[in-house]
Amino acid sequence: MKPIEKLMRTAPVIPVLVIEDIASARPIAEALVAGGLSILEVTLRTDCALDAIAEMKKVKGAIVGAGTVLNDAHLTAALDAGSEFIVSPGLTEAVVESAFKHDVPILPGISNASDIMRGMDMGLRHFKFFPAEASGGIAALKAISAPFKDCLFCPTGGINIQTAGKWLALESVLCVGGSWIVPKGTSDFAEVEQLARIAAAIHHN
Numbered sequence: 001m002k003p004i005e006k007l008m009r010t011a012p013v014i015p016v017l018v019i020e021d022i023a024s025a026r027p028i029a030e031a032l033v034a035g036g037l038s039i040l041e042v043t044l045r046t047d048c049a050l051d052a053i054a055e056m057k058k059v060k061g062a063i064v065g066a067g068t069v070l071n072d073a074h075l076t077a078a079l080d081a082g083s084e085f086i087v088s089p090g091l092t093e094a095v096v097e098s099a100f101k102h103d104v105p106i107l108p109g110i111s112n113a114s115d116i117m118r119g120m121d122m123g124l125r126h127f128k129f130f131p132a133e134a135s136g137g138i139a140a141l142k143a144i145s146a147p148f149k150d151c152l153f154c155p156t157g158g159i160n161i162q163t164a165g166k167w168l169a170l171e172s173v174l175c176v177g178g179s180w181i182v183p184k185g186t187s188d189f190a191e192v193e194q195l196a197r198i199a200a201a202i203h204h205n
Helices: 003-008 022-034 049-056 072-080 093-102 113-121 137-145 164-168 189-200
Strands: 013-017 039-043 063-067 086-088 106-110 126-129 152-155 176-178
Touching: 003 106, 003 126, 003 152, 013 189, 022 049, 022 189, 039 049, 049 063, 049 072, 063 072, 072 093, 086 093, 093 106, 106 113, 113 126, 113 137, 137 152, 137 164, 152 176, 164 176
Parallel strands: 013 039, 013 176, 039 063, 063 086, 086 106, 106 126, 126 152
Antiparallel strands: none
């Protein structure tokens, strides 16, 4: 099993985290891990994102990666901060080749058959379907993925606790990405742990 697939099979939901206050990084990671979600994606959308990755890495049991990786510079900075995997909103040769060079698991974003074919040409079989709901939802992924029986997906974008189970029912879906588990700006870490527990209990193929 490839390292990225092992990560994707660890829990049914990967929290997609936008950390705006570095002081909340470690408590959020602790709450998520306590709730049963150990694979954490920190998006590089805030000034403190790289510091947040380093802080979250200190939490026992947390496997922390970087999301919104757009280029080689982002990827290198993310790895320097301790990222254990890379997630990108799209698929480019530059980012994929950089991930291969650094031997780090990567989950690039795709939204159509051409993206998947380009990724397969690069040797990839695991993809993020993004933005999942805006790209046509479950019906779209069913149709797009049908010709690619050996490809596996993590849909992200617009998914919530009500719809996550429907996505996970698809054979090609190993996990989903979700931002609902950590409400924006929250300091209620007990609530985060409870939301993580609920997410971790969603039916997983």
